[in-house]
Amino acid sequence: MIRIENRYGTIEISPEYFAGLVGNAATNCYGVVGMVVTDAVQGIKTMMHPKSQGEMMDKGVRVRVSNGELVLDLHIEVIYGINIAAITKSIVKNVRYAVESSTGFKVQKVNVFVDAMKQV
Numbered sequence: 001m002i003r004i005e006n007r008y009g010t011i012e013i014s015p016e017y018f019a020g021l022v023g024n025a026a027t028n029c030y031g032v033v034g035m036v037v038t039d040a041v042q043g044i045k046t047m048m049h050p051k052s053q054g055e056m057m058d059k060g061v062r063v064r065v066s067n068g069e070l071v072l073d074l075h076i077e078v079i080y081g082i083n084i085a086a087i088t089k090s091i092v093k094n095v096r097y098a099v100e101s102s103t104g105f106k107v108q109k110v111n112v113f114v115d116a117m118k119q120v
Helices: 015-027 040-048 050-055 084-103
Strands: 002-006 009-013 032-035 061-066 069-079 107-118
Touching: 002 061, 009 015, 015 032, 015 061, 015 069, 015 084, 069 084, 084 107
Parallel strands: 069 107
Antiparallel strands: 002 009, 032 069, 061 069
8 A cells, every 4th residue: 555644644545546547548659659667566466367468458567655655656668769858757747647637646756667679
C-alpha cells in the first residue's frame, strides 16, 4: 500500500492503482510503444496471462514513497528514430500531472528508462 499521512489523516492507495494510472499516462505519450517488464513478478504475470499483456498497465512501473512524496520509475519502449529527450520530457510532464491531479499526492521525481526501441 502507498500510505501518505497529512493533517487530515492517512491515505492508502494500492500500488496497482498507481501503476495503472502512471502506465496509462506514459503510454498515451507520442512515441511510446509500450512499457517494458522490469522484474520477475511482472515477467511471471506476463507469462501467465499472455493475452492480457496490453492490459497490464503496471508493467514497467515502480512506485515508491520518499519523504512523503512519490518517486516513480518507468521502463519504456519507444519508436526508433524519435527524439528520446523530447519523449521523456513529455512523459515526465504527463505522468506528474496525471498523478498530482488525480490523487493530490506530490511527485518528487519521475525516472524514465528507455529499455528498448522498436522499428515501426
